[in-house]
Amino acid sequence: MMLTFEDFPPGHFGTFGPRHVTREELLAFAEEFDPQPMHLDEEAAKRSMLKGLAGSGWHLCSIMMRMMFDGYIGRTASLGSPGVNDLRWLSPLRPGDDLTLDIDVVEARVSRSRPTTGIVTFKATVRNAAGEVLCEMVSPIIVQRREGVASERAG
């Protein structure tokens, strides 16, 4: 049974993970997409504001996306997302981190332009095993309403 708009009332939705992050994957992503010394080189990273080797913020976002997919998006009648209202990188992502993801629904409303869908705005918070917040994101996704899924099946 796919999750639909009705399954996302405002409030805490769930906690997902842990997701273990390896040094190898941090380096591989940084080499491909974000080859700054603070993401690739231990010594340069120590001298940087991050004070040690840290993963790319875009890698953290991508891992967060995968955690959302594995946690609930993969079984949600989602039509995609128009964007991200606000994203903060608050603490560095380190090799060996075990990440957990908390999802809160901050707003859920029926779409005016496409009434068979709703817009669910999430707040996602990623923490490491010590409970430090690494990343906070507020982002909407478009989700089908139950009647929308039903009419599609009937059609």
Next chain:
Amino acid sequence: MRFFEDLKIGQRRELGSFTFTAEAIKKFARQFDPQRFHLDEEEGRKSLFGGLAASGWHIGSACMKLLVTDGQRQAKEAAARGETVATWGPSPGFRELRWIKPVLAGDTISFASEIESLRASEKRPEWGILQARNTGTNQRGELVFSFLSTAFVPRRDGGARGD
């Protein structure tokens, strides 16, 4: 890379382009965003995207790649002129990210970055804070992607001004 003092509101840099092949779209999606419309052409056609579509995080990561490459190009040029090269700090985040139109297999996106605001950091006098609007435009000239990023940029004199 340039120092905070060298930057002006409205300065724009063309960062180059990135082609999203079907292969690259699926590879990124398998790893990070395996939603059906990012993995399969037919599923993409049936979706709101109308074709095999790149994950939004793939688009953001490609933009980051070109921002870093452009920074390295500037650093090389500054070093060749015998200037001190500034090392930029990390970014505390971004706002107003919009995936405006789908990026489909075969699309080539040209990215650009334009400075919107500059201010001194209150907590870290050796750093300035820059906000830049980064955008992606497809081969038909349609704006497909935009976000307002924030970054720490070093002050030329380390912020230790005598005056």
